[in-house]
Amino acid sequence: MLHAAMLQLAAALSPSVYTPEVRHAVASRICSAAAQAAPRFLLLTGLLSQVIVHIVVVTAQSYGLSQFALSMVIRVLVVELLPLAAALFVALRLGADTADASVGQYRDGLAGVVSRFVLVIVLATGSGAIALVIGYLSVYGVTPWGFDAFTRTVGQVFDPLVLMALALKTLLFAASVATLSGTTRLFALLIAVESLLLVAEFF
Helix, strand or coil: CHHHHHHHHHHHCCHHHCCHHHHHHHHHHHHHHHHHHHHHHHHHHHHHHHHHHHHHHHHHHHCCCHHHHHHHHHHHHHHHHHHHHHHHHHHHHHHHHHHHHHHCCHHHHHHHHHHHHHHHHHHHHHHHHHHHHHHHHHHHCCCHHHHHHHHHHHHHHCCHHHHHHHHHHHHHHHHHHHHHCCCHHHHHHHHHHHHHHHHHHHC
8 A cells, every 4th residue: 555655656746647638637636626625624724713713812811921822823723733634634525536536547546646635735725824814813803003013923933943844744744645545544644744743843
């Protein structure tokens, strides 16, 4: 299984396999997968982000720690929870469909691998952006006057180490879902990646 996954990933990264027919199949699969998964996932994570942000902000204000609320929300949601949620959502939503395709025609199997890879990155990025907007509106409201303080907080959270860890985590999650979707090894690998990067960030 792992050997087959590595072969799939190597094929997906090889420019020579992308003939016009393969490019068309990949583009069609990406658009179809995004149309099915993105609206539901972004709506769900947007609502979840709103609930979490509200709870954290209200609780922090009650303890006089409102200055730490926004950075905590950004760190927990954007860096830790949402990339993992995107990977799990794509694996559960598209795993069975693309697993069948990968057994059939090579072109369809490659399209499934690439579409899952791209979709994890798109969902993680989109949900992170939505969470940032919700965080800003929850703390500062509909006003441009909090933008300077907000960007300063975001810059403090996303230092070079955190940005590198977030990018690496998202890419590893995407590669794992693309090649191991629908297997128990996938979930173990996602947890292992998350744990190792947490250790690297804090220790």
